Amino acid sequence: MDNRFKIRKMQREDIDEVYEIELLSFSTPWSKESLYYELEQNLFAKYLVVECEEKVIAYCGLWVIMDDAQITNIAVHPDFRGMKIGEGLLTFSLQLSKEMGAKRLSLEVRVSNHIAQSLYTKLGFEAGGIRKRYYTDNQEDALVMWVNLG
Template identity: 80%
Template sequence: MDHKLSIRKMIKEDIEQVYQIELLSFSAPWSKESLLYELEQNLFAKYIVVESEGKIIGYCGLWVIMEDAQITNIAVHPDYRGLNIGESLLKFAVQLSKEMKAKRITLEVRVSNHVAQSLYKKVGFVTGGIRKRYYTDNQEDALIMWVNLE
């Protein structure tokens, strides 16, 4: 990819593009209202976007509560997958969590999503358990993955 990428804090004007990535990425996408709430009302939430030539091509949501961080969602537009953008976003989220004094970071991932699991393992996450029937759209189990930040 020849385009210059930048990662920055998400702003309200990004919601529409982020929502479009949600629709293209998840079988049970978050609503625009949920994304806006996270951005403007949830004091624990931090959202970042990756941008190329003025276009949002990926994003990541993060909650940091005391010493614990939680990746709420992470997605890259299908046209830009396989270019290490997800890895850059995830590493940025890990660094942001460290800066906010989190000692560990967790996430849930579908047991069938081996591509995402590989990415998380590459960044240092390990499997810590299973949440049975976690996903509401099809009752699929989720792996709980985490990494210590200290």
């Protein structure tokens, strides 16, 4: 990720742009209300955005509960995919989780999403199991992936 891109904490004003990315990225997107709740009321949640020329182009949601962290969602605007933005944001999220005391981090990914799985594997994640019929839109299984941060 080059220096045109800046990672920072998500703010309330970012939610419209984050929601747009959510709609463009997922068949069952989170609602704006869910994003507001996560940002303002969930004490375990940390949300980050990537900004380019004052526009939000990617985001990542993270829960850190004691020594466990979980990526809740991560997405890059389609116009900016393939530029290593997701990799930079995920690497930053791994470091933040570690700094917050997490010993391991997990996420779920569609079994058909080989591009994302490849990125996760590159960053040290390993397959840990399957959640059957996890995705409500088509009943697709989720692959659970873990990485140790210690």
